[in-house]
Amino acid sequence: xxxxxxxxxxxxxxxxxxxxxxxxxxxxxxxxxxxxxxxxxxxxxxxxxxxxxxxxxxxxxxxxxxxxxxxxxxxxxxxxxxxxxxxxxxxxxxxxxxxxxxxxxxxxxxxxxxxxxxxxxxxxxxxxxxxxxxxxxxxxxxxxxxxxxxxxxxxxxxxxxxxxxxxxxxxxxxxxxxxxxxxxxxxxxxxxxxxxxxxxxxxxxxxxxxxxxxxxxxxxxxxxxxxxxxxxxxxxxxxxxxxxxxxxxxxxxxxxxxxxxxxxxxxxxxxxxxxxxxxxxxxxxxxxxxxxxxxxxxxxxxxxxxxxxxxxxxxxxxxxxxxx
Amino acid sequence: xxxxxxxxxxxxxxxxxxxxxxxxxxxxxxxxxxxxxxxxxxxxxxxxxxxxxxxxxxxxxxxxxxxxxxxxxxxxxxxxxxxxxxxxxxxxxxxxxxxxxxxxxxxxxxxxxxxxxxxxxxxxxxxxxxxxxxxxxxxxxxxxxxxxxxxxxxxxxxxxxxxxxxxxxxxxxxxxxxxxxxxxxxxxxxxxxxxxxxxxxxxxxxxxxxxxxxxxxxxxxxxxxxxxxxxxxxxxxxxxxxxxxxxxxxxxxxxxxxxxxxxxxxxxxxxxxxxxxxxxxxxxxxxxxxxxxxxxx
Numbered sequence: 001x002x003x004x005x006x007x008x009x010x011x012x013x014x015x016x017x018x019x020x021x022x023x024x025x026x027x028x029x030x031x032x033x034x035x036x037x038x039x040x041x042x043x044x045x046x047x048x049x050x051x052x053x054x055x056x057x058x059x060x061x062x063x064x065x066x067x068x069x070x071x072x073x074x075x076x077x078x079x080x081x082x083x084x085x086x087x088x089x090x091x092x093x094x095x096x097x098x099x100x101x102x103x104x105x106x107x108x109x110x111x112x113x114x115x116x117x118x119x120x121x122x123x124x125x126x127x128x129x130x131x132x133x134x135x136x137x138x139x140x141x142x143x144x145x146x147x148x149x150x151x152x153x154x155x156x157x158x159x160x161x162x163x164x165x166x167x168x169x170x171x172x173x174x175x176x177x178x179x180x181x182x183x184x185x186x187x188x189x190x191x192x193x194x195x196x197x198x199x200x201x202x203x204x205x206x207x208x209x210x211x212x213x214x215x216x217x218x219x220x221x222x223x224x225x226x227x228x229x230x231x232x233x234x235x236x237x238x239x240x241x242x243x244x245x246x247x248x249x250x251x252x253x254x255x256x257x258x259x260x261x262x263x264x265x266x267x268x269x270x271x272x273x274x275x276x277x278x279x280x281x282x283x284x285x286x287x288x289x290x291x292x293x294x295x296x297x298x299x300x301x302x303x304x305x306x307x308x309x310x311x312x313x314x315x316x317x318x319x320x321x322x323x324x
Numbered sequence: 325x326x327x328x329x330x331x332x333x334x335x336x337x338x339x340x341x342x343x344x345x346x347x348x349x350x351x352x353x354x355x356x357x358x359x360x361x362x363x364x365x366x367x368x369x370x371x372x373x374x375x376x377x378x379x380x381x382x383x384x385x386x387x388x389x390x391x392x393x394x395x396x397x398x399x400x401x402x403x404x405x406x407x408x409x410x411x412x413x414x415x416x417x418x419x420x421x422x423x424x425x426x427x428x429x430x431x432x433x434x435x436x437x438x439x440x441x442x443x444x445x446x447x448x449x450x451x452x453x454x455x456x457x458x459x460x461x462x463x464x465x466x467x468x469x470x471x472x473x474x475x476x477x478x479x480x481x482x483x484x485x486x487x488x489x490x491x492x493x494x495x496x497x498x499x500x501x502x503x504x505x506x507x508x509x510x511x512x513x514x515x516x517x518x519x520x521x522x523x524x525x526x527x528x529x530x531x532x533x534x535x536x537x538x539x540x541x542x543x544x545x546x547x548x549x550x551x552x553x554x555x556x557x558x559x560x561x562x563x564x565x566x567x568x569x570x571x572x573x574x575x576x577x578x579x580x581x582x583x584x585x586x587x588x589x590x591x592x593x594x595x596x597x598x599x600x601x602x603x604x605x606x607x608x609x610x611x612x613x614x615x616x617x618x619x620x621x
Contacts, residue, residue: 027514028432034424035433038484039444045451045459045481052462104356112353121357123607128364130603132542134570135371135592138577142585143370184363191360215346238450245452248544248570252577272454272545279548288466295458299451306450310443 046299053296056289064293070258070274072281078290080297082258086268089175090250091243093264094182099236102187106194107220122195129188137252140181145172145253148180153265168263173255176264178273181249186239193235197228197316234312241305245298247272271298368596375593378586383594388556388587400591402558406472406566410551411541413476413562414483419533421480422487429488430495431517442492449485453545456481461549470565475551479543483536490532494525494613527613531606538602542595544570569595 056064056078067079109122153170160166201224209219225232255267256277269277271294282288386399425445429438460478468474498521506516551565559566569591576588 021512021514023512023514027427027517031424031428031432034421035428035441038421038425038448038488039441041481041484042444042448042451044463045456048459048462049455052458052466101356101359104353105360108353108357112350113357121361123604124361124364125357127600127603128360130538130599131364131367132544132570132595132599134542134544134573134577135596136367138573138588138592139367139370141577142374142589184367187360215342217346217349218342220349241450245450245454247452247454248574252574272452275454275458276545276548279552292458292462295455299455302450302452302455303447306447307443309450310446314439314443 046303049292049295049299052292053289055285056293059286059289060293064290065297068258068260072284072287076284076286078287078293080271080294082260083269083271083274083294084297085260086175086254087244087270087272089264089268090178090182090254090270091240093175093179094186094243095236095240097179097183098187098190098239101183102190102235102239103194103225103232105187105191106198107224109191109195110198111216111220111224122192125188126192127188128184129192133185133246133249134252136181136185137249140177140249140253141172144180145177148172148174148177152176157265164262165264168265170265171255171267173253173267174263174265175254175268177253178250178268178270179264181253182243182246185246185249186243189242190235190239193238193313194228194232197231197235198224200231200316201227228316230312231316234309234316237305237309237312241302241309244270244305245272245302247276251276368600371589371592371596374586374589375591378590379593380590383587383590387558398587400567400569400572400587402554402556403567403569403572403591404594405558405560406551406554407541407568407570409560409562409566410472410475410479410547410568411537413473414479414540415533415537417476417480418483418487418536419529422484422532422536423491423529425484425488426491426495427517427522429492431521442489445485445488448481449489451481453482453543454548457546457549460546465550470549470551470553472551472562472564472566475547475566475568476562478546478550479540482540482543482546483533486536486539487529487532490535491525491529494528494532495521497528498524527609531610531613534602534606534609538599538606541602542570542599544568544574547571 060067060078064079065084066081067077068081068085069075069077069079070082071077105125109118109125113121149170149172153166153176156166156176157170205223205227206219209223210216214222250270251273254269254273256269256273257267259266259268261268275291275294275298278287278291282291380397382397383399383401384404385401386397387402388400389398425441429441433441456478460474460481464471464474464477502524503516503521506520507513511520547568547570551568552571554565554567556567573588573591573595576584576591579585579588
């Protein structure tokens, strides 16, 4: 990993001789200040967002999490339950599709594809991550939404209509388009992390398995996947964190309704998307507080998810042999 | 472990079945990769087709027309100007902070401190953009109102971890012997770092910055609460809220007017073109400098 810090022998010797160089001290101080301020941002964000949420936290407490009203009118009652539900359904739905898909892509890129194809296809998959979310959302409303309404949802209804997930009238806006948009957005991330993991599987293990007469798939299932298991978990967590935090594209396609229902065809809303859709309308302290409360939930989730994923990734990186 | 039994099946009669399963799985993996590339192609093609039909010169030179039912040419000149200003200031904030942090990480920090700071940067990178927007809203906008600078600050928070980590990685590639040679000649640490080590990493820093700019040029969420209440006039002052391309696409995408949709597609085409070209250039640069670094060793 790149985190190891080089201790320069010459500099250490200089320090022992006790020669003080103001230039060295200055550069050390300035760079330290920059690094500290970057880290301090993280804490400042947490403090400020939670501080802003205080009016809503005082008023609603933890009931906020189970209240499914969002009434900025005269009653001023706010709750996150509907958005928590929408976030869970869309993010987990997207992960359910993107997880296996991404692992398959990563396997293709590391084990299957001819060498000349790996670079270009890998680059193209990563390009997908570079498409701005607002463009994905624009495409989601004007191209994907009508297609989903006209073809995908009627088909799902005909074939899987016995499940409550696929009941109701097909519509342009809803949880299903949100799931699809999120799938598109997290697939490149999960697959590029997984690809790095698979590249780190020691070659002798793989060749050993093949030498024992396994097929390529058996080698993957018996060696590559078990070896990368914890790393894959981290990749999925990173993908989930990204899906949960995505605001714009989801706002554009989900329909923004405060409701809890099992039909994927109906509009809903997520935490991030609700915050985004409030940008013009928040007037009272309580409403701003409630928006910040939603942001606090998002922040806590993203911190936990990222720390967990990074911890796993770093542990994995240390175990990985230096020579590929 | 049952895995061992699966890996080494004794039943030789199953060979045909095993090969069939293998082929099936290979086909699925291949299909998955081409599905992802296909989705990218579909998206880029639909943006190119619709945007290409709507794009014209006045998109860059005219500002939005207040009455959408007239047929006078209108454009998004104000949004292009705003995005330029906002992203420019964001870069001006993020590059020094990011590069200096990386120098600290790679040249000064002890292993444990470097580990902690790198972790914090990665976690900062994972904070949702919309939360960053709320943060800047609470920190600045509530007291001083919206401004392009507030938007720049929000975007710079997204850029700092990207630039810092990219710089740190190229700093780690500079051979230790280079530093030792310079220090051995009696050159001080700071001149070694700034005069010998850093110049070798310029390519990497440019790459990292380009990728960061490409990422935030399309960011909408941090600008919603910091630079969204804007007029239709062409303005450049960073002290007031400025229009931006992503936000205009966002607004127009929710409009019922097909003319707005056309403008949104045209703007999306410009944005996606910029982002893809920037990322591709950065990748090419990175590949080249990595090759060159490899020769150094």
